[in-house]
Amino acid sequence: MRYQVDEQDQAIIAKRMAALDAMTGPRVGDWVHFANDVRWRISSVIAYPADGDGPVVHKVQTSEGGSYYLGLGYVSMSGSLEDPIPVSSLTLTEQTIDACLWIFHHDLPGGSRGVRFTRPMRVYRCALPAPGTDPNWRPPARPASREDLMRSMTLEHLPAQGVLFRGEHELPHMSQVLRRDLTGQKILFAMHYGYGRRAFGYVRGPGHGELWTFLVYAPGHPGTNWTAFATEQDLRNFTEAYDLKIHGSLTPGGRFELELPSNTDRWRPAAVSTPSGPTT
Known part of the structure; x- marks a missing residue:
């Protein structure tokens, strides 16, 4: 059963919003409009301890998405x-x-008891670009929806049997299962939503004993694993497939960056490799 907001919920929401609106300063759930026109919501408010006799430093963290519970x-x-x-x-x-x-329906916690609603939240202007984004990036005049971006990476028009490739790059396992280019989808999200135009990578040193030598972190999130490759040729097949430019060192222990393209014009076409030959 899916619950809907009713009069009892409205009374709970009104009481909680009144208490929230009495607060001063940035609050979790408020909006931040960054200098490069990215708009995210505050997800955490932090007071860092004073350094010696210095003042306490107050900071906020922001998020593009997430779930916001109203207490x-x-x-x-x-x-x-x-x-x-x-x-x-x-x-x-x-x-x-x-x-x-969201709140729990009638303030009774339990599975599937959440009810969602919208309320006006404050907006702050930030003098800085959004964390992890390209400072020069600006949202497209008419940004595509996530649904449109995901739909554009669907490869269901290709034969259901066979291995999916983009250029010489074999798409990863989940892309094969879902028949969707998840890597291309990630790059499109970065291009349209300002996650940053670069992905960082690292080359493991000799004797590491692991299958993957070239590690690549998600665009705009250098601590989040994205993909990995066993050989330099595999990495180059990947970069050529999506028109990525390599900067930095690919020698053992080296660090490199992958510059994302501004559009998909030079992406290699997706195809399926079957015993009878490739199909695009």
């Missing part, structure tokens, strides 16, 4: 968080933007 005078967020930014870089505006929140 009595607070909001709690579940999801991934970006690097912290100083509160001193934020300026409160007079604007509000509706944002999604």
Whole structure:
């Protein structure tokens, strides 16, 4: 059963929002409009201990997505968080933007008892670009929806039997199962939503004893594993497939960057390799 917000829930929400609106300063759930026009929500407010006799440093973390639970005078967020930014870089505006929140139906915790609703939340201007994004990046005038981007990477038009490739790059296992180019989808998300135009990589040293030698981290999230390759040729097949440019060292122990393209014009076509030959 899927619950809907009713009068009892509305009363709970009104009481909790009144307590939240009495708070001053940045709150979890508020919006931050960054200098490069990225707009994310605050997901954590942190007070760092003073260094010696110095002042306590207040910072916030932001997130592009996540789930925001409304409590009595607070909001709690579940999801991934970006690097912290100083509160001193934020300026409160007079604007509000509706944002999604949720509570338990009738305030009774339990599985599938969450009810979602929107309420206006404050908007802060930030003097800094969004963490992990290209400072020069700007959202497209009419950014594509996530659904459109995912649909564009569907490869169901190709034969159901056979191995999926893009150029000489064999798509990973889950792409084969879902018949969707998940790597291309990740790159498109980075291009359209400002995750950053670079992905960082590392080359394991000799004698590491692992199958994967070339490790690549997600665009805009240098601590999150994205993909890995056993040989340099595998890595180059990957970069040629998606028009990625390699910067840095590919020698053992070296670090490198992959520059993402600004469009898909030079991506290699997707194809299926079958006993009768490739099909595009």
